[in-house]
Amino acid sequence: MKLPIYMDNHATTPMDPRVLDAMLPYFTDQFGNAASRSHVFGWRSEEAVEDAREQVANLIGASSKEIVFTSGATESDNLAIKGVAAFYRSKGNHIITSAVEHKAVLDTCKVLEKQGHQVTYLPVTREGQVTPESVAQAITAQTTLVSIMWVNNEIGTVNDIAAIGGICKERGVIFHTDAVQGVGRLSFHVDEMKADLVSITAHKMYGPKGVGALYVRRRNPRVRLVQQMDGGGHERGMRSGTLNVPGIVGLGRAAELARLEMDENLAKVTALRDRLHTGITRQLKDVFLNGHPTHRHPGNLNLSFAYVEGESLLMALKDVAVSSGSACTSASLEPSYVLRAIGVGEDLAHTSIRFGVGRFNTEQDVDYVINLVVDKVNRLREMSPLWEMAQEGIDIGSIQWAAH
Amino acid sequence: MAYSEKVVEHYENPKNVGSFDKNDPSVGTGLVGAPACGDVMRLQLRVNQAGVIEDARFKTFGCGSAIASSSLVTEWVKGRTLDEAAQIKNTTIAQELGLPPVKIHCSVLAEDAIKAAIADYRKKSVLQIAADTAVSEASAAL
Numbered sequence: 322m323k324l325p326i327y328m329d330n331h332a333t334t335p336m337d338p339r340v341l342d343a344m345l346p347y348f349t350d351q352f353g354n355a356a357s358r359s360h361v362f363g364w365r366s367e368e369a370v371e372d373a374r375e376q377v378a379n380l381i382g383a384s385s386k387e388i389v390f391t392s393g394a395t396e397s398d399n400l401a402i403k404g405v406a407a408f409y410r411s412k413g414n415h416i417i418t419s420a421v422e423h424k425a426v427l428d429t430c431k432v433l434e435k436q437g438h439q440v441t442y443l444p445v446t447r448e449g450q451v452t453p454e455s456v457a458q459a460i461t462a463q464t465t466l467v468s469i470m471w472v473n474n475e476i477g478t479v480n481d482i483a484a485i486g487g488i489c490k491e492r493g494v495i496f497h498t499d500a501v502q503g504v505g506r507l508s509f510h511v512d513e514m515k516a517d518l519v520s521i522t523a524h525k526m527y528g529p530k531g532v533g534a535l536y537v538r539r540r541n542p543r544v545r546l547v548q549q550m551d552g553g554g555h556e557r558g559m560r561s562g563t564l565n566v567p568g569i570v571g572l573g574r575a576a577e578l579a580r581l582e583m584d585e586n587l588a589k590v591t592a593l594r595d596r597l598h599t600g601i602t603r604q605l606k607d608v609f610l611n612g613h614p615t616h617r618h619p620g621n622l623n624l625s626f627a628y629v630e631g632e633s634l635l636m637a638l639k640d641v642a643v644s645s646g647s648a649c650t651s652a653s654l655e656p657s658y659v660l661r662a663i664g665v666g667e668d669l670a671h672t673s674i675r676f677g678v679g680r681f682n683t684e685q686d687v688d689y690v691i692n693l694v695v696d697k698v699n700r701l702r703e704m705s706p707l708w709e710m711a712q713e714g715i716d717i718g719s720i721q722w723a724a725h
Numbered sequence: 726m727a728y729s730e731k732v733v734e735h736y737e738n739p740k741n742v743g744s745f746d747k748n749d750p751s752v753g754t755g756l757v758g759a760p761a762c763g764d765v766m767r768l769q770l771r772v773n774q775a776g777v778i779e780d781a782r783f784k785t786f787g788c789g790s791a792i793a794s795s796s797l798v799t800e801w802v803k804g805r806t807l808d809e810a811a812q813i814k815n816t817t818i819a820q821e822l823g824l825p826p827v828k829i830h831c832s833v834l835a836e837d838a839i840k841a842a843i844a845d846y847r848k849k850s851v852l853q854i855a856a857d858t859a860v861s862e863a864s865a866a867l
Binding site: 632667668 | 736758
């Protein structure tokens with residue numbers, strides 16, 4: 322076992338060495354511009370890009386012509402949402418999304434609001450799911466796009482996007498899903514999910530940072546977008562800019578490995594995550610799971626440790642890379658908007674930690690983390706006036722606290 | 726976020742963690758902050774007959790900087806009179822610990838905790854004097 326232990330695989334994943342091997346030649350010998358049509362350097366790069374396009378398409382049940390390479394999921398989300406909003410502006414100006422989306426979706430929608438679009442931010446259940454009924458009810462004659470994430474990055478909740486996509490199809494509304502956290506981990510097929518636009522990124526599936534893709538449905542219906550980057554007309558005009566050939570090759574290889582080894586990795590990561598969960602809760606009381614108990618990302622464990630403030634726990638877990646649901650690390654003192662949206666009280670929201678188990682973690686890693694967490698939570702509870710009050714039977718909710 | 730060495734030192738080896746009996750007349754207790762804001766600090770002072778703080782204890786729910794601020798003030802108040810302790814300013818705490826701007830509220834909370842503990846002690850001693858007076862008046866009347 323090597324310290325520090327990386328257990329923040331929702332933020333990013335380490336790159337698989339096989340992915341790096343695939344990429345390396347494209348930095349040096351095979352450096353050609355994939356758009357160069359007049360020589361072998363360009364042809365070889367173009368061939369590598371087209372192979373990668375096929376690999377990405379295979380992972381999600383798409384045709385390679387439906388894959389547009391981008392710089393990552395933020396760009397994919399921007400292109401999908403702004404692109405559809407602009408292209409279908411004459412048809413309507415209403416967009417539906419949810420309160421727990423990634424900022425790449427929420428902030429994009431806020432920009433569109435300023436430009437005259439109407440946006441509905443659907444609430445979620447206590448487990449963090451968007452109900453298909455709420456989507457059906459929110460659709461109006463003006464609705465052009467529904468954008469609902471597949472797997473939540475903080476609490477790991479998996480949405481029933483097949484049902485949501487089905488409603489959108491029925492009502493003739495384009496359906497986009499930010500599938501970044503799920504693709505490569507859980508099986509995803511664009512037709513089964515009835516998705517028209519899908520954002521994915523390489524670095525959440527053991528590929529390189531700075532490269533991603535947007536799936537754009539070509540048939541039934543054919544989805545049209547206004548490009549957000551103008552220039553040489555790359556990617557069938559949807560995304561100009563010289564292709565990041567090594568990155569794209571890495572994304573392709575990562576997608577291929579994810580597809581071939583999905584069952585094995587899913588079983589391994591789920592077992593490690595469950596071991597972590599039971600190992601912690603067997604030894605500590607007043608620990609609460611945030612998110613859905615079963616419809617959940619295999620590596621995600623988001624826990625609230627009552628009476629222990631999240632940032633101080635992060636500090637205590639210094640040999641372990643995890644993240645906190647408390648936003649005290651930023652300038653704002655507000656806890657996470659996702660935890661608030663699922664109704665976690667502000668006091669508990671300040672005590673939450675997100676563990677993100679990945680396929681490079683081992684049982685030894687997990688056991689080390691369990692012991693460390695149990696030890697440090699106990700130590701911090703000994704220092705916590707709230708823990709002492711709770712042990713004395715004082716209801717913390719009944720105290721008049723002065724907000725500051 | 727990178728913490729200063731002093732914050733880490735207080736966080737890892739906090740001074741004077743614990744509790745005094747809050748019903749003891751020589752103890753003043755200050756409880757400030759709120760769970761919803763992510764920090765709650767409880768500071769207790771043991772004051773002798775001469776009005777000097779002999780000992781202090783704290784318990785804090787909060788980030789590393791909040792714990793470090795509490796730990797630091799328990800050391801600083803010892804040996805001071807109540808009036809001297811009331812002079813401790815959050816800016817001095819923040820400076821000593823090298824707190825970044827987003828953590829200034831932790832030092833504010835520590836200053837508030839001192840003031841609250843002193844106020845609690847003074848309220849208790851007034852009540853104690855009143856009670857003593859009532860007792861002696863009652864005995865005089867007999």
